[in-house]
Amino acid sequence: xxxxxxxxxxxxxxxxxxxxxxxxxxxxxxxxxxxxxxxxxxxxxxxxxxxxxxxxxxxxxxxxxxxxxxxxxxxxxxxxx
Amino acid sequence: xxxxxxxxxxxxxxxxxxxxxxxxxxxxxxxxxxxxxxxxxxxxxxxxxxxxxxxxxxxxxxxxxxxxxxxxxxxxxxxxxxxxxxxxxxxxxxxxxxxxxxxxxxxxxxxxxxxxxxxxxxxxxxxxxxxxxxxxxxxxxxxxxxxxxxxxxxxxxxxxxxxxxxxxxxxxxxxxxxxxxxxxxxxxxxxxxxxxxxxxxxxxxxxxxxxxxxxxxxx
Numbered sequence: 001x002x003x004x005x006x007x008x009x010x011x012x013x014x015x016x017x018x019x020x021x022x023x024x025x026x027x028x029x030x031x032x033x034x035x036x037x038x039x040x041x042x043x044x045x046x047x048x049x050x051x052x053x054x055x056x057x058x059x060x061x062x063x064x065x066x067x068x069x070x071x072x073x074x075x076x077x078x079x080x081x
Numbered sequence: 082x083x084x085x086x087x088x089x090x091x092x093x094x095x096x097x098x099x100x101x102x103x104x105x106x107x108x109x110x111x112x113x114x115x116x117x118x119x120x121x122x123x124x125x126x127x128x129x130x131x132x133x134x135x136x137x138x139x140x141x142x143x144x145x146x147x148x149x150x151x152x153x154x155x156x157x158x159x160x161x162x163x164x165x166x167x168x169x170x171x172x173x174x175x176x177x178x179x180x181x182x183x184x185x186x187x188x189x190x191x192x193x194x195x196x197x198x199x200x201x202x203x204x205x206x207x208x209x210x211x212x213x214x215x216x217x218x219x220x221x222x223x224x225x226x227x228x229x230x231x232x233x234x235x236x237x238x239x240x241x242x243x244x245x246x247x248x249x250x251x252x253x254x255x256x257x258x259x260x261x262x263x264x265x266x267x268x269x270x271x272x273x274x275x276x277x278x279x280x281x282x283x284x285x286x287x288x289x290x291x292x293x294x295x296x297x298x299x300x
Contacts, residue, residue, distance in 0.1 A: 039259060039263075040106050043256070043258040043262065046258050047254045047258060050082050055082075056082065056088075057258075059258055059261035060261070060265065
């Protein structure tokens with residue numbers, strides 16, 4: 001999946017779940033520090049990204065830092081290696 | 082993304098009911114029903130295949146005939162019968178068919194054999210007297226009620242020494258991820274404790290008590 005459509009989909013997902021306008025979420029925002037995601041929404045976001053990318057995310061090797069911004073999520077879990 | 086039931090069960094088997102319960106949010110509940118864990122050393126985990134029976138064995142055989150591997154056979158006896166609905170033969174069949182467990186809100190038998198068969202088993206009571214074959218169930222699987230919890234086909238059950246938990250089928254992937262993340266955090270906390278850190282310092286207990294600062298819970 002390309003970067004721009006991925007950003008758009010993930011921002012729309014977080015905004016809908018968190019009850020925020022999409023414009024306030026930027027791909028470089030720290031999702032936890034800015035208060036966009038809770039522990040439940042983090043798990044939901046992992047599953048959402050799995051569904052978008054078609055690749056499973058192993059929680060045992062998961063590091064929150066690699067999932068802290070939408071940009072990092074794309075780079076670490078979606079972009080072709 | 083299609084994830085197989087087997088793959089989800091493998092992930093679930095690395096968890097405990099307490100971890101799942103801590104991350105249930107509003108998407109499941111602890112089952113409060115007269116059920117005893119007959120195999121306390123075994124973790125029950127898998128999607129439910131629920132059926133009802135009026136004190137008869139045939140609906141259970143009907144279910145066994147079609148229940149997919151890794152599912153948990155959930156039986157609600159709607160009769161007042163105290164005769165056993167299943168015993169070592171059906172449990173051995175459940176083992177052979179790789180079921181994730183059996184939950185019987187009703188009477189069973191062969192309790193001494195059950196732990197040896199290694200199928201996680203919960204039941205309400207025991208009797209040496211077997212139920213009759215009876216009549217077929219009109220629908221298999223179907224919704225059942227365990228205590229106050231509605232269990233639908235495909236909802237997930239988790240059971241261990243701490244109790245029995247039901248997770249809404251729509252949320253199972255999310256709850257498995259959330260519980261696994263929590264399990265990982267708890268392991269890190271325990272490692273820090275074993276390395277000599279004090280729990281009350283990690284949780285900021287004294288500053289909370291003396292200055293009203295927030296308690297820190299990172300697990």
